[in-house]
Amino acid sequence: MSGHMNLTLKVWRQKSPQDKGGFVTYKADGISEDMSFLEMLDVVNEGLIKKGDDPIHFDHDCREGICGMCSLYINGRPHGPKRAVTTCQLHMRSFKDGETITIEPWRAAAFPVIKDLSTNRAAFERIQQAGGYVSVNTGGVPDANEIPIPKVIADEAFNSATCIQCGACVAACKNSSAMLFVSAKVSQLALLPQGQQERYRRVQAMVAQMDAEGFGNCTNTGACEAECPKEISLTNIARMNREYFTAKFFKEEEIH
Amino acid sequence: MGNFSKTFSSSLGKKLIMSLTGLFICLFLVVHLIGNLQLFKDDSGQAFNSYAYFMTHFTPIKVISYINYAIILGHAIYALILTISNRKARPIGYAVYNGSANSPWNSRNMGILGTIILIFLIIHMKDFLWEYHNNTSLPYARYEASLADPQNVKVTPLAVTDKEYSHVDYVDPQSQTHITVAKDLYKLVRDSFKIWWYVALYVVSMVAIGFHLIHGFRSAFQTVGWDHKKLVPIIRFLGVWIFGIIIPAAFAAIPLYFFFCK
Numbered sequence: 001m002s003g004h005m006n007l008t009l010k011v012w013r014q015k016s017p018q019d020k021g022g023f024v025t026y027k028a029d030g031i032s033e034d035m036s037f038l039e040m041l042d043v044v045n046e047g048l049i050k051k052g053d054d055p056i057h058f059d060h061d062c063r064e065g066i067c068g069m070c071s072l073y074i075n076g077r078p079h080g081p082k083r084a085v086t087t088c089q090l091h092m093r094s095f096k097d098g099e100t101i102t103i104e105p106w107r108a109a110a111f112p113v114i115k116d117l118s119t120n121r122a123a124f125e126r127i128q129q130a131g132g133y134v135s136v137n138t139g140g141v142p143d144a145n146e147i148p149i150p151k152v153i154a155d156e157a158f159n160s161a162t163c164i165q166c167g168a169c170v171a172a173c174k175n176s177s178a179m180l181f182v183s184a185k186v187s188q189l190a191l192l193p194q195g196q197q198e199r200y201r202r203v204q205a206m207v208a209q210m211d212a213e214g215f216g217n218c219t220n221t222g223a224c225e226a227e228c229p230k231e232i233s234l235t236n237i238a239r240m241n242r243e244y245f246t247a248k249f250f251k252e253e254e255i256h
Numbered sequence: 257m258g259n260f261s262k263t264f265s266s267s268l269g270k271k272l273i274m275s276l277t278g279l280f281i282c283l284f285l286v287v288h289l290i291g292n293l294q295l296f297k298d299d300s301g302q303a304f305n306s307y308a309y310f311m312t313h314f315t316p317i318k319v320i321s322y323i324n325y326a327i328i329l330g331h332a333i334y335a336l337i338l339t340i341s342n343r344k345a346r347p348i349g350y351a352v353y354n355g356s357a358n359s360p361w362n363s364r365n366m367g368i369l370g371t372i373i374l375i376f377l378i379i380h381m382k383d384f385l386w387e388y389h390n391n392t393s394l395p396y397a398r399y400e401a402s403l404a405d406p407q408n409v410k411v412t413p414l415a416v417t418d419k420e421y422s423h424v425d426y427v428d429p430q431s432q433t434h435i436t437v438a439k440d441l442y443k444l445v446r447d448s449f450k451i452w453w454y455v456a457l458y459v460v461s462m463v464a465i466g467f468h469l470i471h472g473f474r475s476a477f478q479t480v481g482w483d484h485k486k487l488v489p490i491i492r493f494l495g496v497w498i499f500g501i502i503i504p505a506a507f508a509a510i511p512l513y514f515f516f517c518k
Contacts (some may be wrong), residue, residue: 239481
């Protein structure tokens with residue numbers, strides 16, 4: 001039988017948000033290299049449940065790499081060692097037989113641990129609620145090309161819109177800055193004609209909420225861009241800064 | 257709070273201050289280097305000493321230098337404020353952190369590099385600027401050259417005695433000679449850079465400035481939002497080659513030149 005591996009896991013266990021928490025070591029034996037990282041954790045949890053232990057709590061949902069629910073800081077990197085993948089799309093063949101894998105939750109004051117590896121990322125929702133929307137009624141389906149948009153702009157807006165809000169940018173950033181996330185959300189609407197009405201109010205409101213949530217400040221290390229499963233680019237942060245300073249220094253729109 | 261104070265107390269506003277003060281300091285480095293290149297002139301410091309007098313006595317330059325000190329201080333203070341806020345944003349750190357997998361070393365350690373630079377600046381300003389203004393035992397030098405043969409300069413060191421000298425720069429119409437008497441900062445520089453560990457301190461600090469600017473220069477443009485496919489390669493080139501390598505190397509060449517060649 002080929003491709004089965006035995007691993008040692010060092011997993012962060014924390015009973016509740018108030019609990020101090022600590023690392024617990026587990027053996028994960030007979031793991032297929034074709035399993036996803038989450039399936040490997042499922043196998044470990046089956047064993048824990050059979051023994052009557054509390055299974056390891058971790059966030060997951062679609063397991064197709066599109067929902068943004070899975071997280072995990074694996075061996076010092078969000079979503080593990082591969083570029084442009086979520087943890088659910090990370091396969092065990094990315095690890096070596098006999099390897100020790102350290103698994104931690106996202107670490108940020110704005111993302112408190114709920115239990116074990118599961119964190120509360122509602123801060124992102126509150127930032128979105130502050131301005132990440134278009135509030136005019138969309139009405140019926142418009143004719144194709146009724147609103148002309150240059151191809152480069154449409155592509156760039158689409159790229160920004162691929163953000164799945166997983167929070168890997170915050171987890172990767174040495175400052176726990178959420179600027180890649182916020183800038184992607186600001187960009188996708190600021191670039192398109194439908195987002196113009198609230199363009200300058202939006203960026204101010206979202207940045208204010210980001211600051212209120214206690215995220216850190218960007219130092220342009222580029223770690224977020226490198227670790228983003230959707231490869232959101234650092235250009236978005238420059239665009240957000242541009243939008244914000246334009247709004248603050250040259251526009252009438254203000255937030256209340 | 258008013259619009260401006262609200263803007264500059266936001267995360268992006270603080271970053272804007274870091275970026276604009278940083279770019280001003282980059283501009284200062286260019287001017288400072290051009291002035292200091294006069295140290296390489298083989299004229300026993302006539303040009304440099306005259307320049308030093310001009311830079312410390314011409315009012316507009318004095319105003320700009322005080323603005324410059326304030327900006328350097330502001331850059332350091334805002335860096336501290338931002339660092340504290342960044343630390344607060346992650347109260348519990350990672351047990352395993354593989355930063356080198358996703359970002360360059362110097363970009364993650366701007367604070368350490370900046371601290372080295374700040375310590376260097378304190379030493380540098382104490383040893384040259386403060387001494388120049390306040391050390392009454394600094395000698396003067398007298399330079400004489402006839403107008404017919406300006407290249408042939410006669411230098412007389414004026415040792416410190418009870419007599420006080422003052423800066424003069426004039427052409428004597430009778431003897432047709434250009435006479436300059438200036439505080440000999442050049443001698444102080446030359447003597448300081450005869451000490452090996454002092455030279456080493458300067459070279460190490462210039463390496464720190466280089467690494468700081470390789471990240472800092474392009475980062476400043478990113479922060480003000482000046483990011484464009486057509487411009488970014490130019491900014492990156494300037495940041496790495498001019499501000500990261502050539503300027504710090506030229507500064508480091510000064511102590512090395514005095515240590516090995518004078």
